[in-house]
Amino acid sequence: MITKKGISASPGVAIGPTLVLDTEEFRIPRRTIDPSQVPAQIQTLDAALDASRQEVSELRLSAARKLGGKTATIFEFHEQFIADPKLRTNVVELIEQHRYTAAYSFAQVMNRWQRVFQTVADPYLKERVRDLFDIEKRVLRHILGSVREDISRLTESVVIVAHDLTPSQAVSLDRQHILGLAINVGGQTSHMAIIARMHGIPAVVALNDITSDVSGGETVIIDGTHGIVIANPDADAVERYRTQEREYHAFELELAGLRDLPAVTRDGVPVSLMANIEFAEETQAAMDAGAAGVGLYRSEFLFLSGPRLPTEEQQYEAFRTAARHAGGKTTIIRTMDLGADKMAESIGAPHDHNPVLGLRSLRYCLQHLDMFKTHLRAILRASVEGNVQIMFPMITTLMELRQAKATLADVMEDLEEEEIPFRRDLATGIMVETPAAALLSSAFAKEAAFFSIGTNDLTQYTLAVDRGNERVSHLYSPHNPAVLRLIRQVIRAARVGNIPVALCGEMAGAPIYTQLLLGLGLRALSMAPKDIPEIKKVIRSTTIARCEKIARRIMRFDADRQVLNYLRDNLRAIGPEFI
Ligand code: PEP
Numbered sequence: 001m002i003t004k005k006g007i008s009a010s011p012g013v014a015i016g017p018t019l020v021l022d023t024e025e026f027r028i029p030r031r032t033i034d035p036s037q038v039p040a041q042i043q044t045l046d047a048a049l050d051a052s053r054q055e056v057s058e059l060r061l062s063a064a065r066k067l068g069g070k071t072a073t074i075f076e077f078h079e080q081f082i083a084d085p086k087l088r089t090n091v092v093e094l095i096e097q098h099r100y101t102a103a104y105s106f107a108q109v110m111n112r113w114q115r116v117f118q119t120v121a122d123p124y125l126k127e128r129v130r131d132l133f134d135i136e137k138r139v140l141r142h143i144l145g146s147v148r149e150d151i152s153r154l155t156e157s158v159v160i161v162a163h164d165l166t167p168s169q170a171v172s173l174d175r176q177h178i179l180g181l182a183i184n185v186g187g188q189t190s191h192m193a194i195i196a197r198m199h200g201i202p203a204v205v206a207l208n209d210i211t212s213d214v215s216g217g218e219t220v221i222i223d224g225t226h227g228i229v230i231a232n233p234d235a236d237a238v239e240r241y242r243t244q245e246r247e248y249h250a251f252e253l254e255l256a257g258l259r260d261l262p263a264v265t266r267d268g269v270p271v272s273l274m275a276n277i278e279f280a281e282e283t284q285a286a287m288d289a290g291a292a293g294v295g296l297y298r299s300e301f302l303f304l305s306g307p308r309l310p311t312e313e314q315q316y317e318a319f320r321t322a323a324r325h326a327g328g329k330t331t332i333i334r335t336m337d338l339g340a341d342k343m344a345e346s347i348g349a350p351h352d353h354n355p356v357l358g359l360r361s362l363r364y365c366l367q368h369l370d371m372f373k374t375h376l377r378a379i380l381r382a383s384v385e386g387n388v389q390i391m392f393p394m395i396t397t398l399m400e401l402r403q404a405k406a407t408l409a410d411v412m413e414d415l416e417e418e419e420i421p422f423r424r425d426l427a428t429g430i431m432v433e434t435p436a437a438a439l440l441s442s443a444f445a446k447e448a449a450f451f452s453i454g455t456n457d458l459t460q461y462t463l464a465v466d467r468g469n470e471r472v473s474h475l476y477s478p479h480n481p482a483v484l485r486l487i488r489q490v491i492r493a494a495r496v497g498n499i500p501v502a503l504c505g506e507m508a509g510a511p512i513y514t515q516l517l518l519g520l521g522l523r524a525l526s527m528a529p530k531d532i533p534e535i536k537k538v539i540r541s542t543t544i545a546r547c548e549k550i551a552r553r554i555m556r557f558d559a560d561r562q563v564l565n566y567l568r569d570n571l572r573a574i575g576p577e578f579i
């Protein structure tokens with residue numbers, strides 16, 4: 001049994017067999033097995049050798065068809081090597097005599113062969129070393145996990161163990177079969193974590209080297225709430241976590257009962273709880289969870305799903321669906337926020353040296369006006385279907401906002417000329433997620449129809465801490481007094497400028513922050529639909545007078561630890577179950 005501590009990315013408990021992705025980059029742990037497991041390990045080896053040979057044979061045929069016989073001979077070597085009985089015998093010997101796992105034994109044997117090939121004089125054989133690496137990867141993939149990287153079509157329920165998930169893998173998660181996620185890298189607000197939370201899949205990130213600590217098929221426990229992963233758990237641990245899992249579901253069920261109750265404090269102040277969504281299809285579930293509208297539609301996910309840009313029609317369909325399902329409630333569509341950790345194949349992602357500070361998001365759009373205009377056209381056309389609003393992300397200067405609005409005005413003119421209906425009066429707001437925008441919020445309040453504070457990025461940029469880098473995650477705290485002062489400044493600027501302000505970073509869905517945010521003056525929060533019931537419960541358990549007192553006290557602190565301890569005490573005071 002190995003216990004590893006990472007960062008909690010999505011709460012809940014999952015217990016199940018692992019599917020290890022990206023095996024090629026990782027060491028195979030030296031693991032011994034019980035004698036009773038020897039036949040099963042040999043069976044795994046045989047199945048992997050068979051499947052690999054089959055794969056290579058298909059590749060050879062298709063290469064011969066497409067590229068001619070010469071290329072196909074490369075695969076002949078692979079096929080012969082895998083089918084050679086000597087290879088199997090050597091691996092089986094290690095399994096039987098040393099009780100090593102099939103994966104470790106196979107890697108050892110391949111290592112030996114690679115060394116032999118490297119030292120021979122024959123240039124042809126020397127060249128083949130790279131083929132041996134290839135063969136090793138292929139067979140190991142079959143030993144360690146039955147399906148490689150294709151996590152959109154799973155046939156059995158598994159816990160995914162991976163170094164990282166690409167955006168396209170993250171968006172194609174097969175929710176039905178993915179019990180949990182254990183990931184080497186990442187932080188609490190990396191997009192992978194956000195998606196896991198959105199889908200309610202327990203997840204732990206920043207586990208360092210979990211991909212080397214577990215092998216495919218081994219049982220693991222994911223404790224997403226506390227950021228713990230246990231590999232090869234004993235019966236006691238499984239029992240303990242099954243109990244925790246039942247308690248977690250019971251709490252969720254209790255919260256579901258709040259669905260139709262208003263989000264109003266004990267002293268009668270209503271709070272608007274909106275939903276963050278990534279796909280139009282999630283709108284219905286958000287409404288079912290009691291959302292007052294869509295506070296953040298991360299439209300860039302349309303661009304992350306495939307290798308091609310979505311057409312205007314495809315975008316329009318998605319936005320229309322969201323607006324319709326929201327049934328007249330506010331639907332804030334954020335223009336595509338690509339870049340940084342959301343690189344899309346479809347836009348041929350430019351490689352910036354420092355992508356978080358590079359040509360991302362609105363900056364990219366303003367340099368690719370054709371694509372941006374198509375995007376805006378689709379949003380405007382969908383605006384007649386409901387209460388659609390537009391929000392520009394990553395604003396740092398007033399000039400950017402003016403340029404974005406001018407582009408929007410151009411698109412409106414085009415639509416008018418073409419007599420295509422849209423809502424000319426649709427509100428155009430901005431995300432305040434850079435320190436520059438926060439510091440200049442009183443100027444922005446004169447030109448934006450609303451603010452939505454994006455604390456995920458605001459924290460990253462204020463504290464100069466990459467939100468997805470586990471090595472600096474201890475420095476990433478949205479409750480840092482520097483971030484809180486900026487949040488307060490934005491709320492005040494909105495009040496003076498008489499425009500609505502909401503907060504849509506992950507902070508909005510974390511109960512620990514609710515009283516502070518209300519105390520600072522926020523009356524609209526946007527979060528993963530799943531978080532709405534718990535935040536509602538916190539709101540219904542407190543008063544604005546109490547929240548303001550908490551906020552006043554906190555704004556006098558200058559260390560984030562003080563803030564957190566004080567928030568914890570104050571949350572415990574209104575309901576120990578929240579902690
Ligand atoms: C944010 O930055 O807080 C935000 C809500 O946007 P995203 O997480 O998509 O960057």
Ligand code: MG
Pocket residue numbers: 393433454456457
């Ligand atoms: Mg952001």
